[in-house]
Amino acid sequence: MSNNQFKRGELYSVINGMATTAVARRLQKNYRQAGLEITIEQWSVLYHLWKEDGLSQQELGIRTFRDKASITRLIDNLEKLGLVTRVASKEDRRINLVYLTEAAIPLQQLTYDLANKTMNEALQNISKEEIEIVKNVFQRVYDNLTSKDI
């Protein structure tokens, strides 16, 4: 408790993560302006399915840092949009495997391009070295809070 690296008044801005929130809002805005009717949360699920199709809901939760209930509803909404389907696993009937539909294919390139555009907007005048440090710190903070369960 003694190596307190933050003055009290500075705590909030870091915890709040205003910059990440601003990036998410800008990305959502860029999607909307491009006529894309998906949320960034939905996109984050599609993103992992494009990398590897047919993941279980459990696995999607781990990869997107969400709990089971959140994944259930995200998949519900993606199914309503006709972008994914649930397929019960043959090996283990508790498991739903989530597959992309044909309708999801054309979204991949467009959303990648918009994500790149957004990051370029966000990261103007920020060096590669700084970005590496931020990513590294993020990972270590995440590890600090998840490795040991207090």
Add this chain to the structure above:
Amino acid sequence: MSNNQFKRGELYSVINGMATTAVARRLQKNYRQAGLEITIEQWSVLYHLWKEDGLSQQELGIRTFRDKASITRLIDNLEKLGLVTRVASKEDRRINLVYLTEAAIPLQQLTYDLANKTMNEALQNISKEEIEIVKNVFQRVYDNLTSKDI
């Protein structure tokens, strides 16, 4: 668009801001374990009122990076909890000034201590220099996305 500083596969983890989310979750958990029945969003409003009591909802929105509607509902809930009251401004009757109640006073020290504890847990083995860089990058990303309205 040419100075693309991210490989596609890395975009998501940064946008998602998993580390900040983990910090928020841990802070909420620490509050709960201490018997504190407030959310971190509610705390973020109280935090600014402890610094300066009697802010308008508009001003609270700016300081906490939230839109008007979110502030309306956060203040609704804080009022239900008996922690703040709305007082119509004498000068401009459109404005609600938000004041802390007696019940909010004892929460200040406790929540500060828990926030400090949480940050110490999160920031183990992360140097002051790295923290400064992260804060600086956050601010510049925020500025990049809010200074010019695209």
Add this chain to the structure above:
DNA sequence: TTGAATTAGTTGCATAACTAACTATATGTC
């Protein structure tokens, strides 16, 4: 000074988050 534009706040609608309680299936042990 009166009508237009702006500002502060509220409400409705849709999506999303977490917790906890629940169902159904699978596994492990005696």
Add this chain to the structure above:
DNA sequence: GACATATAGTTAGTTATGCAACTAATTCAA
């Protein structure tokens, strides 16, 4: 084989977010 435990997913309840449409009060300008 049967009962306890663990795992995958769903549902209910509460809070929160953003956008858009709205009301009420204020300010600006012809």
